Amino acid sequence: MTTLTTPYYLIDENKLLKNLHIIQQVREASGAKSVLALKCFSTWCVFDLMRQYLNGTTSSSLFEARLGHEKFGKEVHAYSVAFSESDIKAVREFAGKIIFNSISQLTRYHSNVCGLKLGLRINPGISYSHYDLADPARKYSRLGVSDNSEIAKVSSLLSGLMFHFNCENDDVDHLSAAIDFIGIHYGNLLEKMEWVSLGGGIAFTKAGYPLDQFCEKLKNFSEQFGIQVYLEPGEASITHGAELVTTVLDVIHNEIDIAIIDASLEAHLLDHLIYHTTPKIISPEPGTHRMMIAGRTCLAGDVFGEYDLDARLEIGSEVRIADAAGYTMVKKNWFNGISMPSIVVRRLDGTVEIIREFGYEDFKSSLS
Incomplete structure (x- = not known):
């Protein structure tokens, strides 16, 4: 019998499986793919189980992206608030999608990564968060681009957009209204794209969450713009x-x-x-x-x-x-x-x- 000495983190695969089954259900009903947010959970000893239900990983740094490539496989989405030149040279070898946080980063490094699927993080000016510390639309936010005219100028360099604007959002009506807002204000851009990420922070594996309504909204959004929707569940993948x-x-x-x-x-x-x-x-x-x-x-x-x-x-x-x-x-x-x-x-x-x-x-x- 295994002797356990405290303290220890005890990960229960059967409890993880409950979340993973919901993620699978959402993909089958809505068409939205899910990539694990490694900034939340990177403990790769359970990736053999998780990769059966998720489409890949998304990262916030070079090291996370490399870990996703080496230990998870499947799709690797590489995002960073700011890449260094050495980061870009390294990450381009294994990332399928590289998402930039600013237009200056996109234009500076485009020649290094042309041929890959490139994305840009958009700050839509709306968000859901109980904490200012985690609010991506807080005053003076550095997370994403907010000037639509500037985004339009570089849209030909992009295959996708990322809108990460939620933190612990369990209100499906609020989320639906936010998705409608994005469709109205960024529809012309979305129609030019192959994919869009709606980020993480959506508590759709929470008990009682209205999955049918959630899935219908995602499916309709995808069909309206002819675009592949991605979710980035972190906490939703491993809660409880x-x-x-x-x-x-x-x-x-x-x-x-x-x-x-x-x-x-x-x-x-x-x-x-x-x-x-x-x-x-x-x-x-x-x-x-x-x-x-x-x-x-x-x-x-x-x-x-x-x-x-x-x-x-x-x-x-x-x-x-x-x-x-x-x-x-x-x-x-x-x-x-x-x-x-x-x-x-x-x-x-x-x-x-x-x-x-x-x-x-x-x-x-x-x-x-």
Whole structure:
């Protein structure tokens, strides 16, 4: 039997499969292809499963694009807020589509990549985000081009456009209205293109999401402009697919009982700290025992949250933290030299496999 030592990220392939089946359903009903957003999830030990349901990967850097090529295969969409010349020379060898963030980048590097399918990110001036930090249409946004007349001048260099304007959008009516807006304001451009990406940040694998309405909107949009639609699911691909398993190391009291676990919000679930959100606890179950759960770093605010639990946590108690896949493993860090969680997978057949453990040599080699 596999011996697991906390902390570790536990990826469950059967839970991933639920999302992947929905992605497949959307493709079959709407014709929209989906490419995995590696900025959200790049843990390639489960790519053998994911590539059966996704059309490829999309990236935000040279390294992500190369990883998609080497470990996922299929389509490789390479985007970056700003490519360097060396990036372009490298990425052109394995990317099928290169998407530029600005007209200046497109015109500067066009001669290096002519012959490939090129795209341009458009900022339509509309967005959906609960957080200004993640809002691509925020004031002074550098993400995408907003001047239609300038876009028209370079349209002959392009085969596609990207509109990435959502973050955690679970409102299908809002999304439908936004797609209509894009059709109205960019229809003349879309009619000249082979493909369009509507980006990620669409929570269409969420329980209860109106998939029929979503698929109909995508299908109609595609048919209206004679264009291949792409989605870039990141969180939608892996939501509820993993958890962070930890152990309580100490319990102290300062007006409230505080359980200190062998993991860190700062180092292992960084997005919650950045966005001031509270992760959900899978185990213990809810109850009447009020406790704070905190990380083991010296950062005063390394706190997962306050929870009402069915039992008081004690030294040695196990704590399982939900949704530990998206924007977690890609952002984990060595702050305080705290032990990095191992990566563990529960395969479709129930087999538990330790994929990677991290030790002192990994910590040392990450420095200089």
